Each structure stands twice: as structure tokens, then as C-alpha cells.
Amino acid sequence: MLTPRDEAELSEAIAGASGALRITGGGTRPSGRTRGEVLSTGHLSGIRLYEPGALTIVAGAGTPVTEVEEALAAQNQRLPFEPIDHRRLLEQEGVPTIGGMVAVNASGPRRIQAGACRDSLIGVRFVDGAGTVIKNGGRVMKNVTGYDLVKLLAGSWGTLGVMSELSFKVLPGIAATATLRLGGLAAEGAVAAMSAALGSPYEVSGAAYLPDEGDVILRIEGFEASVAYRAERLSGLLERFGAARTLTDRAEEASRWRAVRDAAACAPSEGGAGDVWRISVRPSDGPQVAERLGSRMRLVDWGGGLIWAVVPEGQPLRRELAGIAGHATLLRAAPETHAALGMFHPEPEALAAVSRGLRARFDPRGILNPGLMDGASAAA
Numbered sequence: 061m062l063t064p065r066d067e068a069e070l071s072e073a074i075a076g077a078s079g080a081l082r083i084t085g086g087g088t089r090p091s092g093r094t095r096g097e098v099l100s101t102g103h104l105s106g107i108r109l110y111e112p113g114a115l116t117i118v119a120g121a122g123t124p125v126t127e128v129e130e131a132l133a134a135q136n137q138r139l140p141f142e143p144i145d146h147r148r149l150l151e152q153e154g155v156p157t158i159g160g161m162v163a164v165n166a167s168g169p170r171r172i173q174a175g176a177c178r179d180s181l182i183g184v185r186f187v188d189g190a191g192t193v194i195k196n197g198g199r200v201m202k203n204v205t206g207y208d209l210v211k212l213l214a215g216s217w218g219t220l221g222v223m224s225e226l227s228f229k230v231l232p233g234i235a236a237t238a239t240l241r242l243g244g245l246a247a248e249g250a251v252a253a254m255s256a257a258l259g260s261p262y263e264v265s266g267a268a269y270l271p272d273e274g275d276v277i278l279r280i281e282g283f284e285a286s287v288a289y290r291a292e293r294l295s296g297l298l299e300r301f302g303a304a305r306t307l308t309d310r311a312e313e314a315s316r317w318r319a320v321r322d323a324a325a326c327a328p329s330e331g332g333a334g335d336v337w338r339i340s341v342r343p344s345d346g347p348q349v350a351e352r353l354g355s356r357m358r359l360v361d362w363g364g365g366l367i368w369a370v371v372p373e374g375q376p377l378r379r380e381l382a383g384i385a386g387h388a389t390l391l392r393a394a395p396e397t398h399a400a401l402g403m404f405h406p407e408p409e410a411l412a413a414v415s416r417g418l419r420a421r422f423d424p425r426g427i428l429n430p431g432l433m434d435g436a437s438a439a440a
Contacts (some may be wrong), residue, residue: 221423265280
């Protein structure tokens with residue numbers, strides 16, 4: 061295993077590599093398609109700069125997410141996008157890192173309001189497949205000219221470069237929260253209720269549907285008086301979907317949103333044995349996806365735009381969803397299933413050509429997580 065201690069050693073390790081490299085951070089998001097010698101960013105750790113007044117923080121890619129969150133909480137600040145923790149879902153140990161979080165663009169329920177991880181990322185330092193150190197963006201919130209490599213690196217799963225340092229804009233902490241629960245809803249009614257809530261002026265920061273319970277939960281955050289007012293008005297707006305109940309147990313409320321964030325309903329410990337698929341569609345197509353999935357649908361987030369499903373091992377789910385716009389990502393499966401179906405949804409040929417061109421430009425030798433983002437056949 062290669063364990064560079066700083067950016068210079070990272071550059072040397074990549075430049076001197078004679079074959080494929082399997083990039084890892086805290087080891088919490090493995091993939092069945094990666095191969096090669098392991099290169100860990102775990103030692104590229106530590107908060108390099110934190111300016112609470114400027115709402116910015118800079119940290120090494122190997123810095124644990126909890127370390128950053130604790131530093132922010134001490135100043136009543138937070139990462140806006142509520143990053144998912146994959147450990148329970150994927151049955152992994154290890155420690156989620158900032159670099160891994162950006163590499164997979166990890167974003168939780170607040171994405172519908174605050175945007176994704178990439179939207180909070182303002183600067184990045186990384187090493188490309190030739191060993192060249194590249195810097196893009198900055199350490200403060202300002203306009204930057206040139207190509208926006210910051211957004212490009214987020215969600216690239218280590219195939220364009222290995223990140224060494226990341227800069228984020230952050231937000232003030234949350235003073236008060238209210239969660240409304242609507243019970244007894246089927247998928248079509250649930251999506252309609254979430255759409256109504258998200259289309260209201262009451263600034264909903266979370267909208268999820270729990271199919272096994274038939275519950276829709278809606279979250280409102282902000283100052284206490286504002287939260288109370290908006291929760292009351294939203295309850296009135298949603299009367300046609302049933303009586304909304306406000307959760308009063310703060311521990312239960314926090315536990316529910318943590319379970320949504322981490323897709324806990326798909327965890328083996330919750331009866332989620334099988335392959336796990338993460339399906340992104342237009343919210344209006346959510347009911348159609350639900351009809352095709354049936355009991356295999358375990359969770360709906362982002363107001364109907366993100367659907368989690370657990371299916372029998374090796375089942376080619378993309379075939380069943382043919383004709384519905386969106387993409388289905390295979391997150392948890394046996395290596396042979398990953399090899400057969402591919403982790404990522406096949407891209408249209410024009411887009412696939414662009415993706416191949418980008419990887420060839422940033423990783424000309426094809427050594428960074430090779431094969432990981434190669435699409436499966438359209439039939440899969």
C-alpha cells in the first residue's frame with residue numbers, strides 16, 4: 061500500500077507508478093470494479109485553515125469528516141449538504157474522509173435546499189495521473205476565472221486525479237427544527253404531498269417517504285419563531301393529504317433524518333439483504349418507479365427524486381426501469397455483479413465520448429481507478 065505523507069510524496073507515488081492504482085481514503089466506499097495497488101490518502105490529514113468569519117474551511121483530503129464537523133460545530137457552523145455516511149449501508153468500517161466525500165459527491169436530505177457537496181466546494185488541490193500537482197479555485201469565496209475543475213472533480217470517484225486539499229464554504233448552525241409527519245400514503249400521494257411542500261414558501265429542508273410505514277416526513281429549519289410559524293402554515297397547506305403530526309421527541313426526529321441520510325432502510329441490519337441501487341429520476345416519475353419496484357423500494361428522498369431499492373442479487377434492475385429518464389447506480393453488490401452490470405448507468409455515446417476524453421486528458425496512462433466508471437452495456 062502506498063501511503064504518501066504529503067502532496068509531494070503523493071505526486072511522486074503517482075508519477076512513479078508502474079501499473080494501476082486503487083485510490084482509497086477512509087475505506088468506507090469500496091467498489092467491486094477497482095483494481096491495482098492501493099494508494100491511501102489517509103495521511104493527508106488535518107485542517108489547514110479555518111476562518112469562521114469568512115465562512116470557509118480548508119482541510120487535507122484524508123481529514124475525517126467528523127473532525128471537520130466538530131470544528132465547525134464549536135463555532136456554531138456546519139457543512140450545508142449533510143453528507144451521507146455509507147458505513148452502515150455497505151457494511152464497512154473505517155472513517156469517512158473529506159476527500160472521499162468529495163470524490164463521490166456525498167450529499168444528504170438537505171440537497172434539495174442547500175445543493176450538493178460540489179456546490180459548497182470552492183477550491184481543490186489534486187494530483188493527476190501524470191503526477192502533476194494542479195490547483196483550482198481558492199480558499200475564499202470569490203469568482204475564479206478559467207475552467208471549473210472544482211466541480212469536475214466532485215463525483216469523479218478518483219478517476220481524474222487524487223485530491224490532496226479541499227476548500228469549502230460553510231453555513232451557520234441551525235437554531236431550531238420541526239419535522240411534520242403525514243401517515244398512510246401510497247407512493248403517488250406521497251410524491252404529491254412532498255411536491256406541494258417543496259413548492260410552498262415555507263423553505264422545506266428535507267422531504268422523504270418511508271414506504272414500509274407509509275409516512276412522509278418534512279423538515280423545516282431556522283430560527284425558533286420562524287420554524288413554528290412555517291410548520292403551522294405548512295400543516296394547513298397539506299390538510300388534503302391528511303392530518304400532519306409534528307414530531308416532539310427530538311431524539312426520534314434526529315434519528316429519523318439520520319436514517320434517511322444514510323439510507324439505513326437498505327442496510328443488511330434492517331433486512332436489506334441483496335443488491336442496493338440508488339436511482340435518480342424526476343420526482344414526477346417517482347410513482348412510476350415505485351409501481352415497477354413494488355416492495356423492493358425501501359426509501360424515497362429529495363421529494364421523490366432519489367429512490368433507494370434493494371433487489372435480489374444479480375438482478376438487472378436497469379432493464380425494468382427502461383423508458384424512465386434518469387440513472388441507476390449499483391452501490392452494493394458482489395464483485396461479479398459489479399463486473400456484469402457496471403456500477404454506473406451507461407451514458408449516451410456522445411456523453412461517454414466526452415467522459416473518455418476527460419479521463420484521457422487527466423489520466424493519460426489510465427492508472428487511476430481504471431475500469432471503475434466504464435459503463436455496462438445498455439441492456440444491463
